[in-house]
Amino acid sequence: MSVSVEQAAVLNSQTAGNSPESWDQDDRKTTLDTESPQVKNTEELNNMENGELTEDEVSKHLSTVGRSATGLQHVYLSLCLPRKGLKNVSILSNYIHLEKLELPNNKIKDLSCVSHMPYLIILDASHNEISDFFGFQPPKNLKEADFSHNRISSMKDLSAYTSLRKLILDYNSIGEIRGLEKCSSLTHLSMEHNKILRIGGLRNLPLRQLCLKGNLLKRIENLQTLRSLQILDLSSNRIQSLSGLQDLHLLGNINLESNMIGEIKECSHLQYLLLLRELNLKRNPIQEQPDYRLAVIFILNHLTLLDERPVSVEEKVSAVNKYDPSLELVAARDHMTHVMYQYMQPQGIFDSTLPSLDTPYPMLVLTGPQACGKRELAHKLCHEYSDYFGYGACHTTRGPYFGEEDGCDYHFVQNEEFQNLIRMGYFVQTMQYGGNWYGLSREAIESVAREGLACCVHMELEGVFSLKTSYFEPRYILLLPTKTDDYILHMKARGFYTDAQIEKAVSRIDLYAKIHRERPGFFDSVILSDDRKQAYSALKQLIKEYLGLEEQEKEGGLSIKGTPQIATADKIHSLLSVYNEGGESTAAKMIEADPTDAYSQTYYSKIQVRLLPQKTSAELASFHRRQQMVREALVGKIPRAYTRLFKRHVHAAPSLLTPHSQSGDYNEDSSSGESCPSSGLSSSAGVLSVGSPADGLDAATAPKVEPLDVSMLGQNLETIKDHMESGLSPDSSHSAPEPASPGRPGSNAKPILPPIPQGRKATESESTQQLTGQAGQVPLQGLMAGFLKLILSCAYEMRPRLHFESPAK
Numbered sequence: 001m002s003v004s005v006e007q008a009a010v011l012n013s014q015t016a017g018n019s020p021e022s023w024d025q026d027d028r029k030t031t032l033d034t035e036s037p038q039v040k041n042t043e044e045l046n047n048m049e050n051g052e053l054t055e056d057e058v059s060k061h062l063s064t065v066g067r068s069a070t071g072l073q074h075v076y077l078s079l080c081l082p083r084k085g086l087k088n089v090s091i092l093s094n095y096i097h098l099e100k101l102e103l104p105n106n107k108i109k110d111l112s113c114v115s116h117m118p119y120l121i122i123l124d125a126s127h128n129e130i131s132d133f134f135g136f137q138p139p140k141n142l143k144e145a146d147f148s149h150n151r152i153s154s155m156k157d158l159s160a161y162t163s164l165r166k167l168i169l170d171y172n173s174i175g176e177i178r179g180l181e182k183c184s185s186l187t188h189l190s191m192e193h194n195k196i197l198r199i200g201g202l203r204n205l206p207l208r209q210l211c212l213k214g215n216l217l218k219r220i221e222n223l224q225t226l227r228s229l230q231i232l233d234l235s236s237n238r239i240q241s242l243s244g245l246q247d248l249h250l251l252g253n254i255n256l257e258s259n260m261i262g263e264i265k266e267c268s269h270l271q272y273l274l275l276l277r278e279l280n281l282k283r284n285p286i287q288e289q290p291d292y293r294l295a296v297i298f299i300l301n302h303l304t305l306l307d308e309r310p311v312s313v314e315e316k317v318s319a320v321n322k323y324d325p326s327l328e329l330v331a332a333r334d335h336m337t338h339v340m341y342q343y344m345q346p347q348g349i350f351d352s353t354l355p356s357l358d359t360p361y362p363m364l365v366l367t368g369p370q371a372c373g374k375r376e377l378a379h380k381l382c383h384e385y386s387d388y389f390g391y392g393a394c395h396t397t398r399g400p401y402f403g404e405e406d407g408c409d410y411h412f413v414q415n416e417e418f419q420n421l422i423r424m425g426y427f428v429q430t431m432q433y434g435g436n437w438y439g440l441s442r443e444a445i446e447s448v449a450r451e452g453l454a455c456c457v458h459m460e461l462e463g464v465f466s467l468k469t470s471y472f473e474p475r476y477i478l479l480l481p482t483k484t485d486d487y488i489l490h491m492k493a494r495g496f497y498t499d500a501q502i503e504k505a506v507s508r509i510d511l512y513a514k515i516h517r518e519r520p521g522f523f524d525s526v527i528l529s530d531d532r533k534q535a536y537s538a539l540k541q542l543i544k545e546y547l548g549l550e551e552q553e554k555e556g557g558l559s560i561k562g563t564p565q566i567a568t569a570d571k572i573h574s575l576l577s578v579y580n581e582g583g584e585s586t587a588a589k590m591i592e593a594d595p596t597d598a599y600s601q602t603y604y605s606k607i608q609v610r611l612l613p614q615k616t617s618a619e620l621a622s623f624h625r626r627q628q629m630v631r632e633a634l635v636g637k638i639p640r641a642y643t644r645l646f647k648r649h650v651h652a653a654p655s656l657l658t659p660h661s662q663s664g665d666y667n668e669d670s671s672s673g674e675s676c677p678s679s680g681l682s683s684s685a686g687v688l689s690v691g692s693p694a695d696g697l698d699a700a701t702a703p704k705v706e707p708l709d710v711s712m713l714g715q716n717l718e719t720i721k722d723h724m725e726s727g728l729s730p731d732s733s734h735s736a737p738e739p740a741s742p743g744r745p746g747s748n749a750k751p752i753l754p755p756i757p758q759g760r761k762a763t764e765s766e767s768t769q770q771l772t773g774q775a776g777q778v779p780l781q782g783l784m785a786g787f788l789k790l791i792l793s794c795a796y797e798m799r800p801r802l803h804f805e806s807p808a809k
């Protein structure tokens, strides 16, 4: 039976002033009962008390007039009767045109009346006492049904409900999802707070939203076919793993609050869900994992909301820096660590063969993936070119392989010792590889340098990045295997490596190749290492070019072996002295100095190209000042402030080291402006220019501070040795006693030699090296510490740029 407009008007007239909205908003049943006595006849009241719906009641709550489905009449389309205590709604069988029926918060057990509503689209039967799931014939247009908060314990086949889009079955006692297979329009299913033990029965449904909150689920399963799922709520279950979600590529929001997910690695199941923006893992054990939030953000870097908190850009950057730092970042951290620890230690100057403090040690770094042959080649090179190269043995925490010797291949140390060494500022760079630590110590480089040789080391790419941030400026040669199968065979043949290690090494070939491809010039040279013999020949060829040996061989038939190392050192010294004395036109001067020397030309013009355009006049002045200070320190001139203050007795330096001071001109003038260590830096520029007076000295009397003249030192070696053996200071015969009042203007102070390092055996050769500047380590002691620290920091500040160069380049 339809309700015509006329009938409805009549019904409405009976309830004038009581709109359905006012009923909806306020449960005023009693109020209405008392306030509108005319509406309530006795029968009606009885019915209401019995929970039986009456026509009058219906008429009051009908709304939304529209055309009937047949289009012939105007009818009410909606009926809303919330909180009426209704038990029996059978009368609604007459209202066949209803499209929307809302009966929440009643006591309805039977909804069979709905069978008579073929046009019903929306049904809200929530908060009732229904136990019979869909106990009516299917209205074929039913799109939304809410049966939440009822007493439904099992689902029935809903194959007939092909139009159903939204089904809400929250707060029932359903134990299993079933009967939905044919609901081909179902996009929204909510079954929170039921008793579902397993996910199932959802195969191929076009669900976009699924809520199974508050059930008894232990795992996520059978969801892989829900390709349209966008929002998933599995909160308040007992789920331990996120496995099962990996194929749901449209998922944008997952709520897993209050579950039992404990491992960060579980998030990797979600990492390919590129549309995932919101994830809630609150109240899961995973929250206790260290750096939980950053770790999750790192894995799921598309998230915008994690645990209901927005993910900031800073968090994303920190996450990447923490879990996948770039090679540069790793290097910067490594470098920072070692610089910091180094500066916390007493300082020492290692001048070795170098003409000035800011000249880096000559170094050759062979790099490439593990077992590519770089170590073998490094050893070979150092053996064959022993006059040029010394092997720099790194430290490692890995145990020695068969045949490896401590101190030869590596210094093998325990992890604890390695960490101690790091804290002692012992290393220039370190890296972890394959669970072991590797570190190149300052001492490894300097001990080679003390022999007047260039240090040859091998290391992985991370080590190269780290060295590139330091003030060392080695040559980097990449040894790259290209025949992967041969490389794998070679590694297997060595018998040291597990499959995983081999796999890792192989995978790093690409990394090296990529860096080489993307950063031209990152490596100075690349040698293919597939054939070790060929690789070594190529390496030799390169080295000869670097050292200029090819020309020498061609020109003079010089044999490589036996070429005195001093030749190289001399060359660098002489070149540098030209540089030091020159101003802007040093390159020209260098060429003038030895125009036939191809090595010099290339070497120096390259340096000029690198150095001069980058330096302002202030920088140059600063550079000269620092050189001045370093030289003074090396020839033994103690900072005047300290000398004055503590009146230390110092050994006088041999006159040959300081030719200008022999005459007693070396002016220890307190008025020089160097009354404190830092004042040296504020003195005027150009103190090293030929003929320019030292800072604060009278132009006529000031000593010219010149680069150490190695050859001159060599000539007088015997004299010095004699002095040392006799326990006298080498030039005691020349030196005047230290003035009683060194601070007095015009007083003389003889420069001193750096003390021979404590504990170091002063063998003849070592003494020689010390005095010739080949190996002069000056440990900082007492008052020198501050001054030398200052020098070191200056030297570090101004990154050195000089290094051995290829004349052929």
Ligand SMILES: Nc1ncnc2c1ncn2[C@@H]1O[C@H](COP(=O)(O)OP(=O)(O)OP(=O)(O)O)[C@@H](O)[C@H]1O
Binding pocket: 368, 369, 370, 371, 372, 373, 374, 375, 376, 394, 395, 398, 429, 430, 431, 433, 438, 439, 440, 458, 459, 460, 461, 462, 463, 464, 496
């Ligand atoms: N100080 C360091 N910094 C960075 N990498 C280093 C350092 N010392 C050694 N390495 C590198 O660590 C990797 C592992 O060294 P290890 O000696 O254990 O390997 P290996 O199997 O002997 O291979 P290889 O023959 O290349 O040395 C090698 O590639 C090695 O060159």
